[in-house]
Amino acid sequence: MQQGLYELVRVVTPSPLARGALRLARADQTDLVASWMAGFGDDARLPAHEQKALQKSAATRIAGGGLFIWEDDGVAVSMTSLQGATRNGVRVSFVYTPPALRGRGYASACVAAVSEHALASGRRFCTLYTDLANPTSNGIYQRIGYRRIGEAMMIAFAPPRGV
Numbered sequence: 001m002q003q004g005l006y007e008l009v010r011v012v013t014p015s016p017l018a019r020g021a022l023r024l025a026r027a028d029q030t031d032l033v034a035s036w037m038a039g040f041g042d043d044a045r046l047p048a049h050e051q052k053a054l055q056k057s058a059a060t061r062i063a064g065g066g067l068f069i070w071e072d073d074g075v076a077v078s079m080t081s082l083q084g085a086t087r088n089g090v091r092v093s094f095v096y097t098p099p100a101l102r103g104r105g106y107a108s109a110c111v112a113a114v115s116e117h118a119l120a121s122g123r124r125f126c127t128l129y130t131d132l133a134n135p136t137s138n139g140i141y142q143r144i145g146y147r148r149i150g151e152a153m154m155i156a157f158a159p160p161r162g163v
């Protein structure tokens with residue numbers, strides 16, 4: 001997968017801002033997050049073994065305090081995560097909104113709020129990777145202040161037979 005590497009130093013709040021609010025994911029949402037991780041893996045075309053590892057990591061990611069949910073009227077509608085923190089930056093990842101809820105601005109609001117949270121906690125910048133073949137996500141991130149600073153390629157290898 002051809003990927004874009006983006007950086008943000010100042011959030012541009014989406015307009016209009018989707019209804020709802022950001023909060024940390026809760027332990028009682030582990031099954032939901034695991035299913036969304038599977039959806040993320042499908043969208044990202046990850047190999048099956050990586051998708052399974054993502055699903056299994058849901059509880060650990062929630063317990064670690066880096067997984068966030070956007071809620072609209074008490075209903076979880078989108079998620080994202082912060083990971084790979086350094087003294088100056090942090091990476092936004094696992095941006096996912098279920099297909100039936102897309103097109104309402106939830107992912108934009110979620111990523112903007114998580115990015116704002118990261119900057120307010122002392123990080124100088126946020127980064128994220130995108131699938132360059134997905135113009136929707138690339139456009140969303142640019143509208144909230146991310147700018148492309150590089151490109152990468154994700155190459156997946158099949159695990160050895162019998163593993």
